[in-house]
Amino acid sequence: MKAVYAEIITVGDEILYGQIVDTNSAWMGTELTKIGIRVKQITSVSDEASHIVQALDDARSRAEIILITGGLGPTKDDITKNVLADYFHTELKLDEQSLADVTELFKSRGYALTELNRQQAFLPASCTPVRNVLGTAPGMWFEDKGKVFVSMPGVPFEMKRMMEDTVLPQFKAYFKTPHIIHKVIQTVGIPESMLAEKLEDWETSLSPHIRLAYLPHLGGVRLRLTGTGDNAELLETELETEVSKLSALVPKHIFAYGEVPLEEALGSLLKERGLTIAAAESCTGGYLAHRITSVPGSSAYFMGSVVAYDNSVKMQLLGVKSETLQQHGAVSEATVLEMAQNVRQKLNTDIGVATSGIAGPDGGTAEKPVGTIWIAYADQHGAKAKLLQYNKNRQLNIEYTALAVLNLVRQSLNIAVEE
């Protein structure tokens, strides 16, 4: 089957001058790739008609699909709509549905429609409008000499919603792209190179229509298995089989199937088992609690966290013994164990976790350099601590430590089940 190519054109000086990072294109690239459309080029151009026209001409010479974002606002800087009307030799006319949508939007916000925003409902006569339920600028779908052009606002959540609701489904139908199925397997606590070693033989044995991608990120390595074929059902079965084989090779490191963050996977596990958790944080400074509470519904299993930044708080609220702090220091196995055990008792939860370390960039000693971090886990069976050794980057140290704690809880729960 012949590949379908797309190009993305972003319009607006604010991207060129670095005032905003273009995250839209990466999102679009990911979604297009998923349905078998390959992005050939991404082009960011200025708010100038001649420059936009040149980019349109260049893009159509290489691709079947041209996606344009930006330049659809109500002010005079925003010229994309007029440029497209000229480019396709058509005129602007009022689109009743778009007017109704924008009127409704303003009403829901308690404002009357302004004339500038009313103008946004005038669209090139030759386009099919793409509804925008989250903003004032409708999208536009043009077909011209076998090429499809789609113009959308640059506001990320508006563009995403329009892509998901309208544009991507229409591309699938219009270009009869092959069935493409993705399976995401999320791992944590194993570096990419070790993972690759464990999966090597299996990966080599994959059929050519199934490919594996390693997508490492701060929180671990996401594996994406992509299958392409004409029979969706057969393909699904094949992929499921391969996912099972993969899972058997690295059972301890997989925390989720699909796009689920670790804190959400852990939350589901806790809810499923009817367990509650509390934290006592020093070096993570509230970030661990933030990660846990970023999951909607986390109040079902998360009771609270004591961010005991100062030693006085460790003693007063958590009951850490002053002898422990004096003898071993705040960053020590003894302290972090007391913190985890005591917060579990005080907050009356099934599980208590704790962090204490030197996040940096300063504050290290020869014995305990910056990046020396202790974490602990406590439950009814007892408590255990783990020493982490990172480097001088405060932000990364906080991030990695929270991740290590979440993973420690996950592992402890899974081991408990296996026993």
Added chain:
Amino acid sequence: MKAVYAEIITVGDEILYGQIVDTNSAWMGTELTKIGIRVKQITSVSDEASHIVQALDDARSRAEIILITGGLGPTKDDITKNVLADYFHTELKLDEQSLADVTELFKSRGYALTELNRQQAFLPASCTPVRNVLGTAPGMWFEDKGKVFVSMPGVPFEMKRMMEDTVLPQFKAYFKTPHIIHKVIQTVGIPESMLAEKLEDWETSLSPHIRLAYLPHLGGVRLRLTGTGDNAELLETELETEVSKLSALVPKHIFAYGEVPLEEALGSLLKERGLTIAAAESCTGGYLAHRITSVPGSSAYFMGSVVAYDNSVKMQLLGVKSETLQQHGAVSEATVLEMAQNVRQKLNTDIGVATSGIAGPDGGTAEKPVGTIWIAYADQHGAKAKLLQYNKNRQLNIEYTALAVLNLVRQSLNIAVEE
């Protein structure tokens, strides 16, 4: 003075397929803008020789400077260097300095140099190498028919270091760009449109060589005043005068001059006054403490936070009265005031702050819909609470609430001084 134009070309399928977001170009756009070079287009192309050559030809037709990132790695996917050697009709030859650098880099990591990495020290004969002290791929500076081409690795920290150390200073010298001075003024707690209204007359009165940019972001509106001129000293004086005039127009909303986040500006204020702070968090779930502790050295003024997610924790650790919770609910002025006052007392700090609200996306009622959030501030003079009303986005609600608390503390401290 004639404007100098640059274009940026990024090479690599990983950007097109959305596996990574191109943050390099925005950074480069910002830095180039600062020295008076305008970015005309950003183009992301695939790892194909003909595609890279086409992008080079297109870019040189529009700009004097062509910056290329990516495709310099040691594997066979990485073809930028060979494409450039062909494009400029030159051959690869060993660059001794680059070989010494890469050998040293491997030695410092405890590895012997591999043949693949040794190959990276072979560079096109006609280029001037750009040193890369943080990675294995040197950069390349070419001059051809009045145009400058610079190729650098796509690894952000390597590219940035090379730009700062070598490329940007050379551009300044080579293109004799004018003096450009930027002043950043950071505001919070005032929407862009109201700010614009207050500044309108003053902005209109600005000399044409001084421009104002509004850069709104999640945490407020950054104002950037940019002056261009031939006399740096005079320009600096002019800008300082304008900054003073601006400051007088919105004195209560400016929290920092320069690129300082609100939590850091607040930290400096607390340190300066010798004050300590503690937090009691419900809906922010540790995020407020995280923001405060993301500042290095925050342990000097931040004692801790009680993340009292469950009501039992509000009562037990914070001493919130059960009658208060029963009568008014957890999300109420009475509860949040007790939380702020009690955490201040228990943790023995000068200031106590608190948050309690319905972060969403579920859990609202008719009376207290999702996004209903109370925050409070307490010090030796007493306590005050403030009601916030946001919408259903959990992440934004948490973010905005933390910001509102930081700003409430900042305002309270400034008012205390004015009195």
